Amino acid sequence: MILQTMEHYSDKxxxxxxxxxxxxxxxxxLLVNKYQSQVYWHIRRIVIDHxxxxxxxxxxxxxxxxxxxxxxxxxxxxxxxxxxATNESINFLKQKRTKxxxxxxxxxxxxxxxxxxxxxxxxxxxxxxxxxxxxxxPEKQRIVFNMKYFDGIKYEDMAKILDTSVGALKASYHIAVxxxxxxxxxx
Amino acid sequence: METNDxxxxxxxxxxxxxxxxxxxxxxxxxxxxxxxxxxxxISEKCFHVYHKKHKATYIKILIPASITTMMVFIILFFxxxxxxxxxxxxxxxxxxxxxxxYLENLINNNELDESVLLSELGNNDSIKSGVQNRQTNINxxxxxxxxxxxxxxxxxxxxxxDDIIQYLMENDESDDLLK
Numbered sequence: 001m002i003l004q005t006m007e008h009y010s011d012k013x014x015x016x017x018x019x020x021x022x023x024x025x026x027x028x029x030l031l032v033n034k035y036q037s038q039v040y041w042h043i044r045r046i047v048i049d050h051x052x053x054x055x056x057x058x059x060x061x062x063x064x065x066x067x068x069x070x071x072x073x074x075x076x077x078x079x080x081x082x083x084x085a086t087n088e089s090i091n092f093l094k095q096k097r098t099k100x101x102x103x104x105x106x107x108x109x110x111x112x113x114x115x116x117x118x119x120x121x122x123x124x125x126x127x128x129x130x131x132x133x134x135x136x137x138p139e140k141q142r143i144v145f146n147m148k149y150f151d152g153i154k155y156e157d158m159a160k161i162l163d164t165s166v167g168a169l170k171a172s173y174h175i176a177v178x179x180x181x182x183x184x185x186x187x
Numbered sequence: 188m189e190t191n192d193x194x195x196x197x198x199x200x201x202x203x204x205x206x207x208x209x210x211x212x213x214x215x216x217x218x219x220x221x222x223x224x225x226x227x228x229i230s231e232k233c234f235h236v237y238h239k240k241h242k243a244t245y246i247k248i249l250i251p252a253s254i255t256t257m258m259v260f261i262i263l264f265f266x267x268x269x270x271x272x273x274x275x276x277x278x279x280x281x282x283x284x285x286x287x288x289y290l291e292n293l294i295n296n297n298e299l300d301e302s303v304l305l306s307e308l309g310n311n312d313s314i315k316s317g318v319q320n321r322q323t324n325i326n327x328x329x330x331x332x333x334x335x336x337x338x339x340x341x342x343x344x345x346x347x348x349d350d351i352i353q354y355l356m357e358n359d360e361s362d363d364l365l366k
Binding site for chain 2: 025028029032033036037040041044045050057058061062065120121122123124126127128130131149150170174177178180181184185
C-alpha cells in the first residue's frame, strides 16, 4: 500500500488507517500534524499562556488517542477534537483556580494581567485591549466569541462542540459582540 | 449566494463598527520551530502514556493474582505439614503402645528387670505415664506401681545407667529393647 502524504488523507481515511493496527502510529502522527495548529490556537485563546497551552494541547491529543478507536463517525473529526480541547481547557482553568487558591478572584482577571507581561504576545495596544475585553466575558461566552469571530466556525458545528443549541449560541455571540464594542469605545 | 452567517455578520457590523474595523490578525506568537517539533513531542508522550496505562493495568492484574497464588500454596503447605505430623504422631502413638506391650511381656516373663526398664525409660515421660496408666493387665498395674517404687530406690542408689546398660547388653540375647 502506497501511503499518501498528509494533505491527501481525509478524516475517514485517517481513522481507517488508525484502526488498521499496522499503521496506527503513522496514522496518529498524520492526525496530529493535520490538526495541531487549529487545536493549539483554539486552546491558546482560552488559556492565553503559551506554556499552559502546550500542556493542554498534549493532554487533548492523549485523550484523543485513547478514544479514537471508539470514535463514532456521526460527528466530524475536527468538531470531536475541538470538543476535547474545549473541555480540557475549561478543566485546566478550574484546576488553576483551585491550585492557586483564587476562588474569589476572577481567573480571567488573572489571565488579563498575565497578558501584559506575556513574551509571546506580539499585538499592539489596540489588540491588547481587544483581548482584555474578551477576557471580561463569561467563560463559555468567551469561547463562543473566539470560535465565531476568529475561527469562523458555523453555529451548527459549534452546537456539537459545546453541546448547546444554535439559538443559544447566536444569542450569546450577539451579547458578546455588544459587550466588547462597549469596552472598546470606552477610553 | 449569501449565507446566514454572512448576513448576520453584516448586521453586527452596524452595531459594532469598531470591533469589525479591527484586524483579525493573530496577536499571539509561539517559540521558534514550535509546530515543527510539536507533533513528535505529542506522539512520543501519547504512546508513552498509552503503554504506561496498559502496563499499569497489567500490573494491577498480576499482583493480586500472584498474592492469591501464594496464599493458596501457603495454605496447601500447612495443610500437608499438619497431615504429616498427625501421621507421625499416630505412628509414634502406635509405636508407644506396641512398645509398652512388648516391655510388659518381657517383665512378666522375667526377661527384663524393672530397674533396667526404668533406666531405659529415662526422660521418656510419655511411655512412663503410659505404663503407669495401663489397666488391661493386673501385672501391668502392679508393674507400674513397682516401677514407681523401683524408680525411687534406683534414684537413691549409686547404680549408674551405664552399669545397667552394660548388664543388659551382656544378659539380653535379643537386641529388641535397645532398638
